[in-house]
Amino acid sequence: MGEKILMKGNEAIGEAAIRAGCRFYFGYPITPQSELTAYMAKKLLKMEDAAFVQAESEIAAINMVYGAAATGVRTMTSSSSPGISLKQEGISYIACAELPCVIVNMQRGGPGLGSIQPGQADYFQATKGGGHGDYHLIVLAPSSVQELVDLTMNAFDLADKYTNPVMILGDGLIGQMMEAVEFKERKKISLPDKERWALTGCKGREKNYIVPFNLDPYEMEKTNFKIQKKYNELKEKEVRYETINLDNADLIVVAYGTVARIIKTVIDNAKKEGINIGLIRPITLFPFPDKIIAETSEKINKFLVVEMSLGQMVEDVKLAVNGRVEVNFYGRVGGVIPTQSEILNEIKKYLK
Amino acid sequence: MKKVFERPKSLTKDPFTYCPGCHHGIAHRLVAEALDDFGVREKTIGVCPVGCSVFAYVFFDCDMICAAHGRAPAVATGIKKSKPDSIVFTYQGDGDLASIGTAEIVHAANRGENITVIFINNAIYGMTGGQMAPTTLVGQVTQTSPYGRDPKTMGYPIKVAEMLSTLKGVAYISRVALSKPAYILKAKKAIKKAFQTQVEGKGFSLVEVLSTCPTNWGLSPIEANKWLEENMIPYFPLGEFKTPEEVS
Amino acid sequence: MAKIVVDEERCKGCELCIPVCPKHIIVMSENFNKKGYHSAKQINPEECTGCAFCAMTCPDVAIEVFK
Ligand SMILES: Cc1ncc(C[n+]2csc(CCOP(=O)(O)OP(=O)(O)O)c2C)c(N)n1
Ligand code: SF4
Ligand code: SF4
Ligand code: SF4
Ligand SMILES: [Mg+2]
Numbered sequence: 001m002g003e004k005i006l007m008k009g010n011e012a013i014g015e016a017a018i019r020a021g022c023r024f025y026f027g028y029p030i031t032p033q034s035e036l037t038a039y040m041a042k043k044l045l046k047m048e049d050a051a052f053v054q055a056e057s058e059i060a061a062i063n064m065v066y067g068a069a070a071t072g073v074r075t076m077t078s079s080s081s082p083g084i085s086l087k088q089e090g091i092s093y094i095a096c097a098e099l100p101c102v103i104v105n106m107q108r109g110g111p112g113l114g115s116i117q118p119g120q121a122d123y124f125q126a127t128k129g130g131g132h133g134d135y136h137l138i139v140l141a142p143s144s145v146q147e148l149v150d151l152t153m154n155a156f157d158l159a160d161k162y163t164n165p166v167m168i169l170g171d172g173l174i175g176q177m178m179e180a181v182e183f184k185e186r187k188k189i190s191l192p193d194k195e196r197w198a199l200t201g202c203k204g205r206e207k208n209y210i211v212p213f214n215l216d217p218y219e220m221e222k223t224n225f226k227i228q229k230k231y232n233e234l235k236e237k238e239v240r241y242e243t244i245n246l247d248n249a250d251l252i253v254v255a256y257g258t259v260a261r262i263i264k265t266v267i268d269n270a271k272k273e274g275i276n277i278g279l280i281r282p283i284t285l286f287p288f289p290d291k292i293i294a295e296t297s298e299k300i301n302k303f304l305v306v307e308m309s310l311g312q313m314v315e316d317v318k319l320a321v322n323g324r325v326e327v328n329f330y331g332r333v334g335g336v337i338p339t340q341s342e343i344l345n346e347i348k349k350y351l352k
Numbered sequence: 353m354k355k356v357f358e359r360p361k362s363l364t365k366d367p368f369t370y371c372p373g374c375h376h377g378i379a380h381r382l383v384a385e386a387l388d389d390f391g392v393r394e395k396t397i398g399v400c401p402v403g404c405s406v407f408a409y410v411f412f413d414c415d416m417i418c419a420a421h422g423r424a425p426a427v428a429t430g431i432k433k434s435k436p437d438s439i440v441f442t443y444q445g446d447g448d449l450a451s452i453g454t455a456e457i458v459h460a461a462n463r464g465e466n467i468t469v470i471f472i473n474n475a476i477y478g479m480t481g482g483q484m485a486p487t488t489l490v491g492q493v494t495q496t497s498p499y500g501r502d503p504k505t506m507g508y509p510i511k512v513a514e515m516l517s518t519l520k521g522v523a524y525i526s527r528v529a530l531s532k533p534a535y536i537l538k539a540k541k542a543i544k545k546a547f548q549t550q551v552e553g554k555g556f557s558l559v560e561v562l563s564t565c566p567t568n569w570g571l572s573p574i575e576a577n578k579w580l581e582e583n584m585i586p587y588f589p590l591g592e593f594k595t596p597e598e599v600s
Numbered sequence: 601m602a603k604i605v606v607d608e609e610r611c612k613g614c615e616l617c618i619p620v621c622p623k624h625i626i627v628m629s630e631n632f633n634k635k636g637y638h639s640a641k642q643i644n645p646e647e648c649t650g651c652a653f654c655a656m657t658c659p660d661v662a663i664e665v666f667k
Binding site for chain 3: 373
């Protein structure tokens with residue numbers, strides 16, 4: 001530990017998951033995340049008390065995760081956009097059943113089969129629930145391979161703490177990128193006991209059962225309220241973001257993941273031209289860092305949201321800003337990555 | 353006098369919520385008796401489907417989980433992989449297993465997952481009010497085959513036991529019925545063998561149980577038994593399709 | 601010597617136990633149970649062989665057999 005290793009994003013997630021105690025992985029190949037599935041096969045098939053299954057589909061994979069999570073183990077699946085769409089029913093079940101698990105989405109350009117280049121157009125799906133019913137995933141958006149590692153490890157803790165599925169929302173670029181990473185020693189944190197609900201056989205206790213339904217609407221409403229309470233707690237305690245240069249900025253860019261990385265270079269280049277740009281980079285997309293955005297909008301009156309979508313996160317930014325200032329948007333889609341110069345040109349439009 | 357027939361321990365005291373005469377109840381009892389016989393109740397995890405037997409979690413006195421429609425074999429795979437010492441069974445209807453969940457059952461069988469599947473073939477979608485199932489017989493009238501199942505456009509009823517027994521990963525498969533005591537006794541043996549297959553670690557086992565749905569067939573329970581024997585058994589022959597040598 | 605005990609409240613009056621009894625000693629009672637079903641009852645218990653055909657056929661596990 002302590003030393004840096006050069007790793008590809010997708011493989012780094014796998015290593016981080018294993019180091020976080022995940023021994024049960026279920027997946028189905030899809031570009032641009034297949035290296036993660038292969039990494040888990042290579043490692044888990046050689047480990048004791050571990051399992052890797054190449055499932056028959058993403059639907060089966062998420063339902064295997066549901067079964068494994070129900071027994072109380074740390075478990076994970078990963079995919080990219082079309083595969084994540086297939087998992088939605090299962091994710092809704094897991095959220096309703098309040099089971100912990102980690103789901104990785106290395107987004108690609110959509111819709112449809114789309115392209116295999118990076119995208120961020122699954123933001124709505126990831127942050128608003130994605131499947132049917134009122135539920136949310138905890139959504140973490142890394143912007144470097146190191147952060148991918150750290151957030152993957154955190155994801156398992158958050159999942160256990162809130163008994164809620166956690167999604168790592170990356171994209172093809174970050175999955176394919178090679179960077180030096182360090183697997184830091186993590187401090188032990190105390191997490192709630194799983195014995196209360198885990199299916200382990202009913203020896204010495206009453207039976208446990210996990211049923212994500214209730215035909216009595218009043219009871220089902222109670223289930224909803226209970227889950228909702230967790231989301232409120234998450235909004236209070238788990239919001240994470242990075243800010244750069246918020247004081248005296250001429251304009252604030254809000255961007256996450258790969259795009260936020262590009263913005264950091266744009267900020268440096270702009271500085272050379274005497275333009276002062278600030279960045280708010282949400283790390284948790286749910287819970288969304290709306291407070292910092294709202295506060296900043298009281299001081300700075302120009303906002304630009306940049307995404308690899310045609311305008312998804314921008315809606316949450318607008319909600320946070322609540323009409324105080326104008327929120328502009330720039331996006332490229334279908335697998336196209338916005339360049340530094342086109343973003344800077346866009347910024348200049350609003351500074352005239 | 354000694355009690356020679358009583359409620360198995362692996363059933364809770366809750367009365368079944370199934371319609372009068374519905375075979376789900378008999379099948380539940382046989383599964384519970386098998387769990388009792390092998391003394392495995394306390395290490396069993398059951399997976400109930402979406403269908404009338406979604407309520408099976410109430411009736412089996414062991415750990416239970418409800419899967420999404422058709423996905424029970426995948427859920428069971430996740431459970432068995434993470435708790436290999438447990439006894440894992442799925443209990444699925446014909447819409448669940450042979451329509452929406454075809455991929456999951458075929459691949460769980462093909463991987464040779466060491467789980468037991470109880471497959472309730474009642475030739476209809478019971479829970480949703482009597483629509484055509486993949487096992488609905490040719491000519492059978494349902495809500496969605498109002499002029500009778502026409503094989504030209506709706507295909508023929510799927511023979512799950514035969515189909516799955518072609519897979520190498522499968523250890524035990526049989527088809528049974530519950531319409532008379534002689535059949536019920538055979539069904540009991542078959543379900544026991546299926547669990548024995550799992551207890552001995554021999555691989556995937558499935559029992560297809562021909563069952564009645566008096567409510568949606570529009571027949572009395574006694575007429576339904578007769579209909580099953582006259583119409584279902586000729587098309588879905590009873591018997592064992594695959595056995596591991598040692599269990600047979 | 602054998603006999604059966606029908607749990608009247610579990611019985612749903614499906615009548616499946618009637619034709620399977622080789623001794624024809626199960627009939628439906630006139631009374632309704634709490635759920636509104638006529639429940640099954642045994643007549644002439646002295647003829648009962650304890651074969652349990654009735655019990656194994658009962659979908660509601662409402663019959664116990666003593667021998
Ligand atoms: C994804 C999904 N599609 C459809 C349904 C509606 N549905 C509930 S049960 C059922 C069919 C059940 O039939 P079967 O599996 O034969 O079980 P039975 O009730 O006959 O025992 C259907 C279509 C559902 N719950 N989920
Ligand atoms: S609808 Fe049919 S399958 Fe469902 S409980 Fe009633 S009789 Fe049984
Ligand atoms: S035990 Fe046999 S003989 Fe006695 S009532 Fe039941 S079916 Fe009839
Ligand atoms: S079979 Fe059971 S439920 Fe049906 S009438 Fe007889 S005792 Fe009652
Ligand atoms: Mg059915």
